[in-house]
Amino acid sequence: MIRLVEDFPLLMDPACSQVGAAGSDPQLNKIADFRDAFWRFLRPHTIRGTTLGSVSLVTRALLENPNLIQWSLLLKAFSGLLALICGNGYIVGINQIYDIGIDKVNKPYLPIAAGDLSVQSAWFLVLSFAIVGVIIVGLNFGSFITSLYCFGLFLGTIYSVPPFRMKRFPVVAFLIIATVRGFLLNFGVYYAVRAALGLTFQWSSPVAFITTFVTMFALVIAITKDLPDVEGDRKFQISTFATKLGVRNIAFLGSGLLLINYIGSILAAFYMPQVQTTSSCYGSSYVVVAKWTGWTGFQKQLDDTIAYNLGLLFNFSGMGAGACQIYPGNEYLMKVDFLFIGITPSLLMLLGEL
Numbered sequence: 001m002i003r004l005v006e007d008f009p010l011l012m013d014p015a016c017s018q019v020g021a022a023g024s025d026p027q028l029n030k031i032a033d034f035r036d037a038f039w040r041f042l043r044p045h046t047i048r049g050t051t052l053g054s055v056s057l058v059t060r061a062l063l064e065n066p067n068l069i070q071w072s073l074l075l076k077a078f079s080g081l082l083a084l085i086c087g088n089g090y091i092v093g094i095n096q097i098y099d100i101g102i103d104k105v106n107k108p109y110l111p112i113a114a115g116d117l118s119v120q121s122a123w124f125l126v127l128s129f130a131i132v133g134v135i136i137v138g139l140n141f142g143s144f145i146t147s148l149y150c151f152g153l154f155l156g157t158i159y160s161v162p163p164f165r166m167k168r169f170p171v172v173a174f175l176i177i178a179t180v181r182g183f184l185l186n187f188g189v190y191y192a193v194r195a196a197l198g199l200t201f202q203w204s205s206p207v208a209f210i211t212t213f214v215t216m217f218a219l220v221i222a223i224t225k226d227l228p229d230v231e232g233d234r235k236f237q238i239s240t241f242a243t244k245l246g247v248r249n250i251a252f253l254g255s256g257l258l259l260i261n262y263i264g265s266i267l268a269a270f271y272m273p274q275v276q277t278t279s280s281c282y283g284s285s286y287v288v289v290a291k292w293t294g295w296t297g298f299q300k301q302l303d304d305t306i307a308y309n310l311g312l313l314f315n316f317s318g319m320g321a322g323a324c325q326i327y328p329g330n331e332y333l334m335k336v337d338f339l340f341i342g343i344t345p346s347l348l349m350l351l352g353e354l
Contacts, residue, residue: 061193
């Protein structure tokens, strides 16, 4: 069996492993330790997904209107990406602040749970993310996009913060995740790009397709993200689909939904040519074969009490953010998650133009 971390060291994310000695200077060591904790606090795999998704949507909008491309808009685009990363940092950060006890069981490598980042520092970071993000959006993208951005922050807040803590309710939790990671991100970015180009908003068939596709992706993430967290969730009485229905059942449900999603994209290429060309369905075809192979290969290995085997299945099939941490501390799973959740939908979108 190939040991990815040992045989392919480039797959390792140095920011996700403990930083070695940064020299004999204690000050340099402190800086290096904080940099490591800060990066882990941001949950890099979510940043990668956000970045790839937004860049792909911007590219798609520009491909539809090549005559309107102006280099002067590049700075505005980068500021928008920074705002998205800030919003992402706020949501994942505030969740860690209120999940310290759970994370000590499920994800002891996260910086607050590991004692590498104080709660006070975490609060400073999340508040800074929120303030900077709102200011950037307010100054550059108008009132409508600002309201959407604030709505996303609001949903991220009530997901984690008492007395709301909507993550306790499986249906509400997965709707929040699907809304923020699926619809709001795709609709908001596309709307902002068209506004920056001086165009009124209008759905294009390819963008409507990719928004639907990624929203379905986000639904699967929302359903399956708690599979590696069953032990801690049960201990702290957090009700999730995994704790209520079992790891095995949710694993099959998630894989089935992803198969349907990819099969739908293949059918769209043949029966809705305005959405994407048939050339773009070939990638989906390979993914469907890989998913089915993975499904049947793992059927006999699934264990309702241990989710370790699901890690490879989920990440190599694009299950997304939650499953990438099934092997705590194994950084290569983040890389695999990044490849599938970010690149697969993005390629489907861009191939529609070829």
